[in-house]
Amino acid sequence: xxxxxxxxxxxxxxxxxxxxxxxxxxxxxxxxxxxxxxxxxxxxxxxxxxxxxxxxxxxxxxxxxxxxxxxxxxxxxxxxxxxxxxxxxxxxxxxxxxxxxxxxxxxxxxxxxxxxxxxxxxxxxxxxxxxxxxxxxxxxxxxxxxxxxxxxxxxxxxxxxxxxxxxxxxxxxxxxxxxxxxxxxxxxxxxxxxxxxxxxxxxxxxxxxxxxxxxxxxxxxxxxxxxxxxxxxxxxxxxxxxxxxxxxxxxxxxxxxxxxxxxxxxxxxxxxxxxxxxxxxxxxxxxxxxxxxxxxxxxxxxxxxxxxxxxxxxxxxxxxxxxxxxxxxxxxxxxxxxxxxxxxxxxxxxxxxxxxxxxxxxxxxxxxxxxxxxxxxxxxxxxxx
Numbered sequence: 001x002x003x004x005x006x007x008x009x010x011x012x013x014x015x016x017x018x019x020x021x022x023x024x025x026x027x028x029x030x031x032x033x034x035x036x037x038x039x040x041x042x043x044x045x046x047x048x049x050x051x052x053x054x055x056x057x058x059x060x061x062x063x064x065x066x067x068x069x070x071x072x073x074x075x076x077x078x079x080x081x082x083x084x085x086x087x088x089x090x091x092x093x094x095x096x097x098x099x100x101x102x103x104x105x106x107x108x109x110x111x112x113x114x115x116x117x118x119x120x121x122x123x124x125x126x127x128x129x130x131x132x133x134x135x136x137x138x139x140x141x142x143x144x145x146x147x148x149x150x151x152x153x154x155x156x157x158x159x160x161x162x163x164x165x166x167x168x169x170x171x172x173x174x175x176x177x178x179x180x181x182x183x184x185x186x187x188x189x190x191x192x193x194x195x196x197x198x199x200x201x202x203x204x205x206x207x208x209x210x211x212x213x214x215x216x217x218x219x220x221x222x223x224x225x226x227x228x229x230x231x232x233x234x235x236x237x238x239x240x241x242x243x244x245x246x247x248x249x250x251x252x253x254x255x256x257x258x259x260x261x262x263x264x265x266x267x268x269x270x271x272x273x274x275x276x277x278x279x280x281x282x283x284x285x286x287x288x289x290x291x292x293x294x295x296x297x298x299x300x301x302x303x304x305x306x307x308x309x310x311x312x313x314x315x316x317x318x319x320x321x322x323x324x325x326x327x328x329x330x331x332x333x334x335x336x337x338x339x340x341x342x343x344x345x346x347x348x349x350x351x352x353x354x355x356x357x358x359x360x361x362x363x364x365x366x367x368x369x370x371x372x373x374x375x376x377x378x379x380x381x382x383x384x385x
Contacts, residue, residue, distance in 0.1 A: 030066070031073040032097045037063045040091050040133035042111040045103055047085040047162055054083065054103065063090055063099065070096045079104040087112025087163045089133060109165055113158045114138060117146075119182040120171040122299055128155050147185055159187075159211075166211070170222065172204040172332035173257045175296035179222075179330065183215050191215045199296060200254050200327025201226050229333050237340035242277035243323070249339050252277075254327035257335040258287035265360050266334050270342035272350055272363065281348060283317035291315050291328035351377050355384055 041061050045054055051074050055067035064070050073096055074080040084106035090099060102110075111131040118125045126146050129138035142154040151159075158164045166188050170179055176199050184192040191214045203225035207218065234246040243249055252273060260266045276283055290300050292315030293308055309316070315324045349370035350361040354377075362377075364370040 030069060030096075032095050034093045035063060035095050035099070036065055037061075037090060037092050037094060040089060040136065042131060042133045043088045043090050043099075043103070044112065044163065045083060045085050045088065049083065049085070051080050051083060058090075058099065063094070064096050070100070073097060074100045074104075085162060086110075089131065089136070109163050112163055112165065113161060114165045114167070115155070115158060115188070116167050116169055117182075117186055117188065118169045118171065119174055119179050121173050121178065123147075124182040124185075126151075126155060128158055146187070147182070151187075166209050167206050168209055168218070169206045170202065170204045170330070172335070173329045174202075174204065175199065175291075175329050176202055177296045178298070180215075180219065183218065189213050189215050189218065193219055197223055198326070200250050200330055202330045203229055204330055204332045226330070229336055233333075233336045233340045238342075241340070242274050248323055250331065250336070251323045251325075251327045252339045253331035253335040254329045255283065255285055255288060255323075256338055257331040258329055259285060260335065263334050266338040267341070267343040268345060268347065268363060269350065269361070270335075270338040271345040272347045274339070274342050275346065275348050277322065279348070280321070282319075282321060283323070285317050288315045288317045288324050288328055289313075291324075296328070349373075353377075355380055 041063060043054070043058065043061075043063070051071050052067070055064065055070040058064045058070065059067045071080065077097075077100065079100055082104040084104060086103075086106070087109040088102050089111035090102070111133060114129045114131070116127045116129065118127065123145055124147055125143055127143045128141045130141055131137070132139050142152050144150075144152055144155070168183070168186070176196050179202050180193050180196055183189060188209060188211050190212050193215050197219060202219065202222040205222075205225060207221060209218065230246050230250055234249060237249075241249070243252060252270070255273060256266060256270050260269050273283055273285075275281075286304060289304055289308060292311075292313045293304075294300055309318055312319050314320065315328070317324060345363070346365045347363040349364040349367070351370065351373045353359045353362050362373040364373055
């Protein structure tokens with residue numbers, strides 16, 4: 001009898017082992033299998049949260065089939081204690097294994113709320129945006145000017161959220177004064193910069209920041225980025241350029257930046273100014289005159305006066321030969337590269353096609369052609385008035 005009982009027990013034990021092995025195999029496969037999520041979601045992991053809360057949230061949103069299996073997989077992979085706070089985009093059909101990896105790896109949030117501070121030529125704006133997981137696009141919630149308007153409640157709410165992402169966007173063609181003035185006023189940054197860096201030395205770009213980022217340190221990043229761009233472009237410049245130093249290239253790039261209607265014609269505009277320099281023709285460009293009047297501090301807000309166009313100042317390129325003494329704005333990478341490798345043209349004239357500068361220019365080789373283009377532009381002006 002005892003032999004029979006022992007035989008049955010052994011059989012039961014073997015069957016149990018097979019069942020357990022099958023259960024483990026099923027669990028492992030289910031943990032790494034395609035998930036049930038049909039539409040992307042934004043998973044927010046609060047500071048101080050744990051795997052139980054996260055697994056229940058995922059189950060409620062239809063991202064996983066078993067919270068218990070999700071937690072067991074996290075425990076087995078020794079990642080349960082590595083949960084990182086943040087907001088994470090979970091694409092459709094993401095497996096439990098992949099979700100655990102994302103929420104324990106850390107790094108910048110991949111969805112949620114984003115605050116973008118845009119420093120432009122005419123204004124500074126703050127935009128609060130939320131990622132729509134379904135379309136994977138940011139939807140703007142509110143926009144305001146921090147220099148002239150009180151911060152709305154939507155901004156104040158997200159400003160205090162721990163997983164809000166922040167970035168500062170510096171637009172091409174801004175002056176150093178405009179950028180530093182804006183940075184000194186932003187509540188997400190700390191400190192201030194009293195002494196302006198050289199004109200043109202700040203790279204227009206998007207910079208990720210966090211609350212408390214120091215203004216001086218951020219400006220140093222911008223200067224370093226612009227210096228690196230200029231050095232790289234100078235090293236790969238074409239032969240025969242009508243200037244001798246990277247500093248002169250930066251000056252010309254800033255003029256091209258202010259005169260360009262769009263990135264598609266930037267190399268053509270660069271060719272016009274370089275053709276003028278080669279032939280000894282004056283640059284004759286309004287933006288340099290305007291910079292001489294404003295010193296880069298804000299916009300002129302009116303047309304140039306004849307007295308200003310005739311005045312002998314270092315920035316009046318209708319009067320002086322060659323380049324002005326400094327850049328007149330912070331040129332973007334495209335303008336810097338354009339002056340180092342301009343389009344091969346014979347153009348020495350250009351005028352706007354329409355009253356909207358974004359529509360670009362009509363270019364000409366001869367004065368007669370240019371006069372025809374100017375006449376067409378004047379006709380548009382007359383019709384608009």
